[in-house]
Amino acid sequence: MEPFKRVEGVAAPLPAANIDTDVIMPKQFLKGIDRAGLAQGAFHDLRFDEAGAPRQDFILNQAAWRETRFLVTGPNFGCGSSREHAVWGLSQLGIRALIGTSFAGILFDNCARNGLLAITLPPEEVEALLALVSQPKTNRLTVDLETQTIEGAAGVWGFEIDPSRRHALLNGLDAVGVALARADEIKAFETAHLKRHPWLA
Amino acid sequence: MSPPRTLYDKLVDDHTVARLDEDGATVLLYVDRSVLNEYTSPQAFTGLRDAERKVWRPERLLGVVDHVNGTAPVRTDRMPDAGGAGQVAYFGRNCRDFGIELFDILHPNQGIEHVVAPELGLILPGMVVAAGDSHTTTYGAFGALGFGIGTSDIEHMLATATVVYRRLKPMKVEVTGRLPVGVTAKDVVMALISRIGADGATGCAIEFCGDTIEALSVEGRMTLCNMAVECGARGALVAPDDKVIAYLSGLPRAPKGAMWDAAVASWRGLKADPGAVYVRHEVLRAEEIEPMVTWGTSPDQAASVLGRIPDPAAEAAPSRRRDAARALEYMGLEPGAPLESVRIDRAFIGSCTNARIEDLRDAAAVLRGRTVAAGVRAMVVPGSTSVRRQAEAEGLDLIFQAAGFEWRQSGCSMCLAMNDDVLAPGERCASSTNRNFEGRQGAGGRTHLMSPAMVAAAAVCGRLADVRRLGS
Numbered sequence: 001m002e003p004f005k006r007v008e009g010v011a012a013p014l015p016a017a018n019i020d021t022d023v024i025m026p027k028q029f030l031k032g033i034d035r036a037g038l039a040q041g042a043f044h045d046l047r048f049d050e051a052g053a054p055r056q057d058f059i060l061n062q063a064a065w066r067e068t069r070f071l072v073t074g075p076n077f078g079c080g081s082s083r084e085h086a087v088w089g090l091s092q093l094g095i096r097a098l099i100g101t102s103f104a105g106i107l108f109d110n111c112a113r114n115g116l117l118a119i120t121l122p123p124e125e126v127e128a129l130l131a132l133v134s135q136p137k138t139n140r141l142t143v144d145l146e147t148q149t150i151e152g153a154a155g156v157w158g159f160e161i162d163p164s165r166r167h168a169l170l171n172g173l174d175a176v177g178v179a180l181a182r183a184d185e186i187k188a189f190e191t192a193h194l195k196r197h198p199w200l201a
Numbered sequence: 202m203s204p205p206r207t208l209y210d211k212l213v214d215d216h217t218v219a220r221l222d223e224d225g226a227t228v229l230l231y232v233d234r235s236v237l238n239e240y241t242s243p244q245a246f247t248g249l250r251d252a253e254r255k256v257w258r259p260e261r262l263l264g265v266v267d268h269v270n271g272t273a274p275v276r277t278d279r280m281p282d283a284g285g286a287g288q289v290a291y292f293g294r295n296c297r298d299f300g301i302e303l304f305d306i307l308h309p310n311q312g313i314e315h316v317v318a319p320e321l322g323l324i325l326p327g328m329v330v331a332a333g334d335s336h337t338t339t340y341g342a343f344g345a346l347g348f349g350i351g352t353s354d355i356e357h358m359l360a361t362a363t364v365v366y367r368r369l370k371p372m373k374v375e376v377t378g379r380l381p382v383g384v385t386a387k388d389v390v391m392a393l394i395s396r397i398g399a400d401g402a403t404g405c406a407i408e409f410c411g412d413t414i415e416a417l418s419v420e421g422r423m424t425l426c427n428m429a430v431e432c433g434a435r436g437a438l439v440a441p442d443d444k445v446i447a448y449l450s451g452l453p454r455a456p457k458g459a460m461w462d463a464a465v466a467s468w469r470g471l472k473a474d475p476g477a478v479y480v481r482h483e484v485l486r487a488e489e490i491e492p493m494v495t496w497g498t499s500p501d502q503a504a505s506v507l508g509r510i511p512d513p514a515a516e517a518a519p520s521r522r523r524d525a526a527r528a529l530e531y532m533g534l535e536p537g538a539p540l541e542s543v544r545i546d547r548a549f550i551g552s553c554t555n556a557r558i559e560d561l562r563d564a565a566a567v568l569r570g571r572t573v574a575a576g577v578r579a580m581v582v583p584g585s586t587s588v589r590r591q592a593e594a595e596g597l598d599l600i601f602q603a604a605g606f607e608w609r610q611s612g613c614s615m616c617l618a619m620n621d622d623v624l625a626p627g628e629r630c631a632s633s634t635n636r637n638f639e640g641r642q643g644a645g646g647r648t649h650l651m652s653p654a655m656v657a658a659a660a661v662c663g664r665l666a667d668v669r670r671l672g673s
């Protein structure tokens with residue numbers, strides 16, 4: 001996993017509430033057995049019309065947001081299906097962080113597993129950021145995980161994050177490897193657990 | 202004495218292998234059981250293969266083909282498209298190579314994972330079940346903590362029998378009183394979602410309680426816990442009672458003999474302690490709940506079928522006004538029109554929310570002696586092949602077919618339309634499923650969620666209709 005330390009780039013506003021993972025990654029892109037080709041699928045029906053031409057009214061198709069690295073989102077971003085394809089697609093599109101008032105639980109975890117930083121801020125701060133990044137002149141942000149800050153043209157915002165999640169993202173840790181290092185502990189737990197609940201053995 | 206604990210706390214404590222931070226907010230959580238499907242698991246297995254890792258205790262696991270298969274009335278092992286065929290083939294190989302039991306497409310137990318696992322007795326009270334599908338919350342009906350995980354976490358769970366888990370906040374939802382005739386568990390959960398919003402329980406695990414919940418059947422509780430994820434809950438629990446124990450008793454994979462007695466004795470203790478603290482407490486009155494339908498593109502955009510399509514202009518917050526207006530535009534609906542005036546093209550009874558035997562009985566009771574309105578294409582996709590067999594044994598298939606419904610094979614089908622069961626752009630569907638998102642049932646398709654009996658009523662009337670007004 002690519003570590004996240006400090007990233008600078010363009011941020012795009014996506015203020016609608018409840019943007020679900022069917023919209024982030026439509027079903028026609030879920031038929032693979034690998035992770036390839038999902039950049040094309042990300043927000044597909046918002047980005048392209050029926051003929052496959054880019055929709056000019058969609059923010060990510062506009063010149064000032066071509067190189068978007070961050071999305072400032074409406075509430076409950078990523079609700080719905082557990083499909084991690086949504087997060088893989090966002091990453092492949094170049095998105096490194098999401099900033100919003102709330103994220104759906106599964107998507108929030110999927111982000112962390114893929115080096116995508118999901119930042120939760122109070123509504124008034126998200127409103128301020130939405131206003132800021134809606135203007136081409138002020139749409140660049142710097143997100144720093146070490147200092148836990150977002151820097152924009154109109155100020156600096158601090159954010160909170162779980163210490164364990166921060167550590168994993170900063171170091172790009174392989175979570176499976178980390179857990180397997182505790183295999184003995186898991187084994188001991190399991191033995192005791194199955195003894196307490198023998199019908200599960 | 203230790204402080205009183207919620208049922209949720211007890212389940213998490215009982216499965217905590219290690220605390221991963223100082224306050225115990227993040228833990229390494231042991232997973233008793235998981236169910237895998239062909240579309241969210243492939244990259245997890247590839248990850249294991251690439252790292253040359255094994256599956257930890259494969260006997261904890263079950264593989265079921267359900268998402269991409271066709272549901273044509275005559276079953277074959279051909280998939281509708283090459284992508285799906287590739288996923289099913291790779292899934293078969295992975296289950297074989299890693300020693301995981303598989304219900305392939307022609308298996309007599311095949312069906313939607315959340316229908317199949319409970320009906321076999323694989324889901325038991327007190328378990329933690331993490332699986333690659335958001336509706337894993339269904340298992341809360343048994344007092345098991347079920348939750349959805351992404352593919353990276355599936356890989357983690359396969360390799361280590363654990364997931365890195367962040368504790369949720371327990372929330373209590375109490376439903377009291379008698380449900381009116383024609384009002385079901387689906388209507389209860391839809392009423393809850395419309396009240397608290399699509400993110401109303403984000404970060405929370407819901408514990409359902411109250412006499413209305415106690416009066417629900419185990420299948421009704423599955424519907425309730427299944428759809429709780431649509432208000433953001435990543436866990437929904439009902440304390441197991443005699444009904445759950447009776448339901449499990451004698452199921453093929455449930456414990457037997459002395460082991461059963463020991464299990465039942467332990468399950469009796471699975472309830473919240475008196476005085477346990479919840480971050481939030483919602484109370485619903487059963488008498489006030491009416492048959493619900495959605496009008497928008499988020500499950501919380503719902504109302505009583507007797508209501509009208511809301512006017513976005515009435516929304517105070519500009520963002521909500523914008524979202525509602527966009528939803529109505531997508532749905533092709535006019536503010537102010539009665540919901541009962543909305544005409545439909547399709548009717549679909551299926552999905553892990555509402556395609557169990559009781560759901561099919563409810564719908565068939567409405568359809569007996571009636572026919573589907575001209576111009577409506579209606580289909581039933583049983584939740585599992587066992588449910589299909591049971592329905593045929595009861596003659597329900599004949600009632601559906603006499604009414605003009607297609608009687609199909611099991612799978613997720615038009616719940617997410619990853620197979621060839623899809624809405625055409627602009628088609629409007631009365632659906633017993635769980636998500637009315639844009640394009641969920643096919644690009645440009647328009648979904649109205651409701652109970653199976655309400656789908657049957659809509660099919661007969663050719664428009665959204667209150668099942669109670671049809672009479673019997």
Ligand code: SF4
Pocket residue numbers: 268313314315334336551552553554612613616617635
């Ligand atoms: S029936 Fe629908 S909601 Fe249930 S597992 Fe299948 S696709 Fe998911």
